[in-house]
Amino acid sequence: MLSYPQDRTCPYQPSPGYRELGRSGPLHKVRLWDGSTIWMVTGHAAGRRLLADPRLSADRSRPDFPVVLPRFEAPIFKPIAIIGFDPPVHDVHRRMLAPDFSLKHVREMRDEVVELTGRLVDDMLRKGPPAELVEDFALPIPSMVISQLLGVPYEDHVFFEEKTVGLLQAKDAAGAEAAGQALWDYLDELISAKERTPGGGEGVLGRLAGRIDDRDLTREDLLRIALALLIGGHDTTSQMIALGVVTLLEHPDQLAAWRAAPPEALPAAVDELLRMVSVTDVSGVRVATEDIEIDGEVVRAGEGVLVSSSMTNRDPEVYEDPYTFDIHRAAGRGGAASGRQHLTFGFGIHQCLGQNLARMELEVAFSTLFDRIPGLRLATPAGELPARSGGTMQGVHRLPVEW
Amino acid sequence: MRLHADRESCISGGRCMATLPEVFDQDDEGIVVLLTPTPAPEHQAKARKAAYLCPARAIDITESPTPD
Numbered sequence: 001m002l003s004y005p006q007d008r009t010c011p012y013q014p015s016p017g018y019r020e021l022g023r024s025g026p027l028h029k030v031r032l033w034d035g036s037t038i039w040m041v042t043g044h045a046a047g048r049r050l051l052a053d054p055r056l057s058a059d060r061s062r063p064d065f066p067v068v069l070p071r072f073e074a075p076i077f078k079p080i081a082i083i084g085f086d087p088p089v090h091d092v093h094r095r096m097l098a099p100d101f102s103l104k105h106v107r108e109m110r111d112e113v114v115e116l117t118g119r120l121v122d123d124m125l126r127k128g129p130p131a132e133l134v135e136d137f138a139l140p141i142p143s144m145v146i147s148q149l150l151g152v153p154y155e156d157h158v159f160f161e162e163k164t165v166g167l168l169q170a171k172d173a174a175g176a177e178a179a180g181q182a183l184w185d186y187l188d189e190l191i192s193a194k195e196r197t198p199g200g201g202e203g204v205l206g207r208l209a210g211r212i213d214d215r216d217l218t219r220e221d222l223l224r225i226a227l228a229l230l231i232g233g234h235d236t237t238s239q240m241i242a243l244g245v246v247t248l249l250e251h252p253d254q255l256a257a258w259r260a261a262p263p264e265a266l267p268a269a270v271d272e273l274l275r276m277v278s279v280t281d282v283s284g285v286r287v288a289t290e291d292i293e294i295d296g297e298v299v300r301a302g303e304g305v306l307v308s309s310s311m312t313n314r315d316p317e318v319y320e321d322p323y324t325f326d327i328h329r330a331a332g333r334g335g336a337a338s339g340r341q342h343l344t345f346g347f348g349i350h351q352c353l354g355q356n357l358a359r360m361e362l363e364v365a366f367s368t369l370f371d372r373i374p375g376l377r378l379a380t381p382a383g384e385l386p387a388r389s390g391g392t393m394q395g396v397h398r399l400p401v402e403w
Numbered sequence: 404m405r406l407h408a409d410r411e412s413c414i415s416g417g418r419c420m421a422t423l424p425e426v427f428d429q430d431d432e433g434i435v436v437l438l439t440p441t442p443a444p445e446h447q448a449k450a451r452k453a454a455y456l457c458p459a460r461a462i463d464i465t466e467s468p469t470p471d
């Protein structure tokens with residue numbers, strides 16, 4: 001039985017072990033670090049069906065919820081807000097946040113993101129090559145955007161970025177808990193300050209601090225929501241920017257096609273990049289609350305399910321030449337089966353709250369970068385980049401570039 | 404073709420509006436608003452796609468026996 005997880009050997013393709021597995025059907029049992037087994041879903045249709053099935057629970061506090069990696073044993077992860085709750089609590093909290101993350105609100109934020117991205121490139125050009133693209137570009141964009149949206153002072157970014165990586169990349173539960181606790185204490189103090197401010201103070205957290213009612217939103221709920229949004233808001237997007245740049249630079253024909261594409265073709269191109277990179281590698285983890293029959297298999301009550309985004313995004317039933325990166329996929333090949341139905345943001349009621357924000361940041365980031373620095377190239381060969389290992393969340397520690 | 408959008412189950416991801424803004428909108432709370440239940444013939448393929456993409460299965464389509 002394949003053990004899970006397996007490291008990628010290419011920054012933008014799923015690990016060879018998963019590719020092998022995917023050839024033998026849509027559902028597979030794989031073995032986790034603690035010896036337990038979990039269903040890994042590699043088929044697109046099965047993944048969609050399962051993630052939309054109310055018989056699967058996302059409740060991290062259930063004793064039978066699968067612990068995919070040792071760090072997820074940390075108590076801080078057990079009641080993680082929104083993503084780790086089932087209805088009705090999930091729906092109540094998600095609705096409170098929906099206005100701030102809606103397509104319309106995100107479109108209003110775009111000009112500011114264009115400006116801030118331009119300033120980062122100005123700084124890179126002023127300093128001259130080489131540059132370290134994670135620290136100089138990929139991380140500050142989502143980090144500034146989420147801190148402003150939430151009302152978290154960006155001056156504290158080194159602290160919350162470091163602790164987020166500490167939490168998400170910890171080798172064990174104790175490491176994750178320590179980093180998570182530091183973030184918790186920080187947000188606790190910040191929310192207290194907002195509570196003292198008439199009208200709640202700035203950002204989404206300020207708005208919600210004024211809505212704490214001990215029923216739909218307790219103070220602890222808000223702290224958990226703040227933690228989830230701060231973590232969810234910058235690490236995923238920054239690594240998607242970094243790996244997206246690598247993917248484009250490794251496909252000069254596609255980079256040329258990106259440059260030649262009219263603005264209205266860029267959203268589909270961003271979605272094709274999201275499909276290829278599948279930066280979280282996973283669309284969702286759940287536990288079955290009843291027996292579920294699917295594709296000739298039975299997922300028993302109490303068994304864990306993990307839907308692979310990198311593999312469902314390469315299901316040959318849905319995508320022609322699934323391993324090929326083609327930014328015009330939506331217009332041509334596959335027709336209705338365009339790149340946009342990828343499961344990179346998940347599916348079902350937990351589909352990513354920040355997806356519109358992430359898409360906008362990505363489009364602005366790639367366009368600005370390749371527009372302003374047309375000669376950009378990797379200073380380290382793609383295969384030798386210091387990549388994250390042993391986890392689900394993909395990424396590089398550093399991305400040296402020159403021009 | 405007749406469309407129905409269930410505002411109760413909508414989770415406001417905006418996939419419908421991104422796919423077919425002529426038919427799907429979002430209110431100030433981010434919840435889906437159907438601009439017309441009977442999309443023009445040239446919009447029907449995209450309406451089907453929006454229903455397919457909707458993560459909350461909030462968009463329902465009743466196909467008419469005769470094309471409308």
Ligand code: HEM
Nearest residue numbers: 082083232233236237240283284345346350352353354358
């Ligand atoms: C490229 C960037 C991103 C990727 C690939 C991504 C991926 C995902 C995935 C796969 C899920 C579903 C998890 C599941 O079903 O268990 C999810 C949920 C979520 N994401 Fe993202 N995300 C990204 C950016 C963001 C941003 C910018 C935010 C902003 C705060 C965010 C906040 C959330 C939240 C709150 C949820 C939980 C939603 C729910 O349970 O209803 N994400 N994300």
Ligand code: SF4
Nearest residue numbers: 413414416417419457
């Ligand atoms: S795609 Fe579905 S869930 Fe998303 S906004 Fe439209 S109706 Fe709501």
